[in-house]
Amino acid sequence: MKGQMSSFDVARIVAELRPYIGSHARKSYHPHWEQVVLRLNPKEEPQVDLVIVRGKRVYLSRRDRPMPPNPSAFSMLLRKHLLNGRFVDVRQHGFDRILTLDFDTRDGMRSLVIEMFRDGNVLLLDAEGVIIQPLTNVKYAKRILKRGEIYEFPPAQIDPRTLKIDELKPLLTESDADVVRTLASRANLAGAYAEAVCEIADISTERMAADLDDEEIAAIISGLHSLTEKLDRGTGGLVILAPAAKAPLREAGDNPLALDAVFEEHAREVLPFALPA
Incomplete structure (x- = not known):
């Protein structure tokens, strides 16, 4: 799979996530140090995983993936705050590689902020924007990302969509x-x-x-x-696969789980739309 998402990719994943507004959060997982998985339960559809690869990308998947038998402290905290919460909004911060998902929970609003630049981070915020827990504590020149701090977005970048x-x-x-x-x-x-x-x-x-x-x-x-x-x-996107994907793609047929596994292993590039040659 490709490396870091661009701001264009983040804008497109917002569009991909919007149809799932109204879903309820199920269990969260932390398969390994760089990946967090949040399971969503949409109405009248199979469950879908929001897969967060720290600092690189976010995508939706229905692939059956092995999960550790003992959840990490971070995944347990996400379960405590988000389990059965209703997914109510998703947005991109300006045209930056930052995604925010809002959940209406029994304890009030909670926000999951996903930063996809530098080493990346995943942060759980309360209704006042206070950090309940980051995946990683970080101190920048003008921002401190640790428990109890007010979450501050980094300085906004130019938004080419409105550039004059x-x-x-x-x-x-x-x-x-x-x-x-x-x-x-x-x-x-x-x-x-x-x-x-x-x-x-x-x-x-x-x-x-x-x-x-x-x-x-x-x-x-x-x-x-x-x-x-x-x-x-638009919605959706294009996946450019490596030549080695030809045989497994043929074997996958129309099986969405098998196709998902092929895309994840063999994707060289993922684009929200075709670019001029």
Whole structure:
């Protein structure tokens, strides 16, 4: 499976999770140090697992996976607070790689915050935003993630979905890098999406950002918005599999659990939509 999710991927998983609003939380699991699993019970559907791979990705799965016989302290705490709670909302923080799920529980509102940058983290918050428990205690320059602290989001990144020409222009003209690296580092775009924007705008990926004229900058904005419109309109995604997946994919047939296992083992890339070649 691919490494870290992009902000585009996080936006798409929000859309994937919304149909499950109204589900009830079942048991939580902690199969190994980097993975947390929260089981959801939707109405009139089989149970589904929300799989959190710390610092990398979040996805839904119905694959039957072995769970440790003795739950960890963190999974027991999640069970204590979330078990039978109703899943009521999911959102992305701006266009960052941060996901928040809200649950209405017998003890009031609880939020599960999933950070998918650096080493990642999973934090349980109470109704006041106080950290009940993080998966990992962390101290940053301006944030402390430990029990009893008010949870603070990191400074918001640029949201390319709302970026305007007068906001993009100084990011480009003040850069000493090419247009792809500038869009990736300054406009909060993963490299593949920055290249796709250039393809749509008919601008060479090797062009220096500072050399672009107003017409080309407008074309970049147009290309950027065409991608974000696809993100807003669609659901699902595309999985690019390694060649070794051919035989197990054939054997899996239409079995969703078997297909899930093939995707998890052999996926090279997962995208919310097809990018221009």
